Amino acid sequence: MSDYALLAELLFPHIDKTPEDYEAVYPPRNLPEGAKVTRFAPSPTGFMHLGNLFVSMIDSIAARDGGVFYLRIEDTDKKREVEDAVERILHGLAAFGIVPQEGEQADGGALGDYGPYRQSQRKDIYQCYAKSLVEKGLAYPCFCTEEELNYLRAKQETAGANPGYYGEWAVFRNAPLGEVRRRLRAGEPYVLRLRSDGSEEKKIVVEDLVKGKIEMPENIMDLVLLKADGIPTYHFAHAVDDHLMRTTHVVRGDEWIASLPVHIALFCALGFKAPKYVHVSPIMKTDGGGKRKLSKRKDPEAAVSYYAEQGYPKEGVVTYLLTLANSNFEDWLRANPGKAVTGFPFNFKKMSPSGALFDLAKLNDICKNVISVMTAEQVYDYVMDWAAQFDKTLHDLFSADPCYAKAILSIDRGVKKPRKDIATWSQVLDYVSYFYDEAFRQRFDLPENISAAGAKAILSAYAAVYDENDDKDAWFERIKALCEPLGLTPNVKEFKANPQNYKGHVGDVSTVIRLALTGRENTPDLYSIMRLLGKDRVLRRLNTAL
C-alpha cells in the first residue's frame, strides 16, 4: 500500500464508498438534446437580494425546454444560518412566479433524485471524493493554526512574496506520514488542502457565456478543501455538487470570476468535466458621484421583499429584470402582446458584461404599463392580495363592496389607450380615496384664476341643473350651458384665441366641480366618477364644498 493510500485510510477510515459508487447513484440525466440544468444555490441567511432574484430568473428561464432548475442550499457555514431560511427563499422566488422543479423544499423535504440538496447532509459524499484525492496524492492534511497562518503571511510580506499557502510556503505539503500520524493521534485539528500542481506561468482559459474568453494564471494555492469540522469549502462543494447533480450551466455573480482558476483546478483534479459558466454582473446604483453594488445594508431596494411591500406587480419586476438581462425583451413584449414570458427566446450572449444601474423610474414606467393592460378584475385581485398584508384601510374599503371597487378600477380600462396612473398597489388607496366618504377629505383649493364667489356661483348653478340620469353628452352640454351666464366660454379654442374676452372657459367650470367632488384638480373622466358617486354624494359634496 502506498503512503498516499495509507494516509487516505488514516484520515477517512469511516468512508467505504468510492467515487464510482456515487457516479452510479447519480448518473447523467436523461434529458432532451440541449436541455440545460441550472441551479440556485444560496446560503441560508434568509435574505433574498435582488441579485438573487435576477440570477434565479435567468436560471429558471434557461431551464425551459426540458431542462431542470433546482434549489440547493449551501449551508456549509453554520455561523450565517438563519431559521426558516429555505421557506423565505422559496417564498421570495414564488412571489415572482419562480418555482424550482427540484431540490430543497420549505418543509425540509426535497424533490428529485440527485439529493440531498443541502450541503450539510452531503458530508459523506464530499469526504469520499476527498479521500480519493488523498489516495491520488492530490490532497493532504494541514495542521497549521490560525496564528501560524498569520505568521506565515507576515513572513511573506517582509520577504516580498505573494501571500498564501502555496509551493515552498506550504509547510505541511510534504510532511512525512509519521508526523501526520503522530499529530492525528494527538487529536490535533487539521484541514484538508489541495496539493496544487498548477503553475503561474500557465494559463487557464474559460469561455464564459457572458464575459467571453477569460484567461487567467493557473491556480497555485493549496486551498482548503475540507474545513477542520470536515465540512467542505464552497469551492470543493461546488465541484462535487455541480458534477454529481449534473449541472450544465452555473449562473452566478461575477465576483466568482476570481475563483475560476481554483474551480478549474478542482474539476481537473477530480476528473470532472467543468460546467459552462455564466457570470452575471451585479446590479448597481449611483452613490454620490460613482456607482456601487446594491447593498443589503444601505439600500432597502436591494431586498426582494421591498418590492412586495411596496406593491410592485410581480410581472413588472420580472419584466424590468428581464430587460436588464436581455435588452430586446421589451421589444419582444411589444411584438408579442399577451404572450407568456416563457416564450421569450432568452439568450445568455445578449447579457451585458457590465453592471447595470438600477433605475427606479424605468421600473415604475414598466409597472404602469403592466397594470394598465390588466382587467379591473385582475387589478382588484392583486390589490386585495397586497392590501390584506400591507394596507388594512384599503382592504376594508375594497372588500365592503367589490363591485363598486371594480367599477372604479374600470374607468378608462380595457380601452385602446388605457390610463397609466398606477405603478404600485400602494398607490391605489390614494387613487380611489375620493370614491369613499370614509377616505375622502373634502378640501377646496381655489384655482388661481377663479374667485371664491365665482366658484360658489358655478357650484350652486350646477347643483340646480344636475341630473344623475344624463348620458355623457347631455352631462357635458349642461356644464357648457353654465358658461355664458357666468362670463365664461364653452369653447376652449375660442378662449385661446381671445382670452381677453372671457373670465375663463368650460375647463374652469369642470375644474371647480371636480374640485368640489374629488378634492383635486386632476382626476380621470369626471362623468364616470359622478356616475359612480351617485346623486346623494354628488349633491352633498356640491353643497358643502365651500
Next chain:
RNA sequence: GGCCCGUUGGUCAAGUGGCCUAAGACUCCGGCCUCUCACGCCGGCAACACGGGUUCGAAUCCCGUACGGGUCACCA
C-alpha cells in the same frame, strides 16, 4: 499592490470593419389632442472615455493610459 472584468446620451442599451449623418426605450423639455390630469401622437436636448496603431475605411480589431468594479479566508 498582484490578478481579472468592464467603459456608446442622465439611465437601460442596439451595434460583430463600410448600410452610423450612431437605433429604440426611460427621464427631461416643447407642441398637438383635450372638460382637468393621464394616455396617445409629433418634435427636441443628449453618447462611441483618452492616446496610439492595423486598414482604402474603426464605435467595431490590436496596444497603451485613465476611470469604474471585482477578488486575493477553515464566508459564500
